[in-house]
Amino acid sequence: GDSVTQMEGPVTLSEEAFLTINCTYTATGYPSLFWYVQYPGEGLQLLLKATKADDKGSNKGFEATYRKETTSFHLEKGSVQVSDSAVYFCALSARTNAGKSTFGDGTTLTVKP
């Protein structure tokens, strides 16, 4: 079945540091890939997505590129802020199963001033 593997956390960075959170996936066909973010006490919200190979999703300074050859969708940000502290989830949705999403385990990011 489909699966998503995220780098293990937690991740602690200083403000303005570079962020990478690795995500690799296993799926049949051509899934859509997502990064969701969960702030403390809240539900998940979409951060960015890519729906086909070589697409780059971007939002709020975060970027991720859909790499079919390496089955990866790594999240990057050039300069993190304290307000980026949250849990980040990588997810995929296969085109043929009514949009049921498979989520990674989540990576907790803490940014210190």
Add this chain to the structure above:
Amino acid sequence: NAGVTQTPKFQVLKTGQSMTLQCAQDMNHEYMSWYRQDPGMGLRLIHYSVGAGITDQGEVPNGYNVSRSTTEDFPLRLLSAAPSQTSVYFCASSLSGVGTDTQYFGPGTRLTVL
């Protein structure tokens, strides 16, 4: 737009009790789903619905029932609560359920079963 709303925010049950978690959305989305979130395990799909009157099981359906009588509402029923159902429950909706759709999540219900 209120988006996706869930009630209650917190609930404590005793083993064997039953209850219903409420979920509603005002975005006219066809697809709705329930997930549970356990520490270090991401989100796991419990049940989902592709439209009013149509529901199906997800990855972890045992101990839960759902129905979808309207487009807006998708309640989750715990028939006889067990400590293993202690978790945070999220309801989500998307426009049509196709793989490219974004899912919109509610704020969650934190359930403790004693």
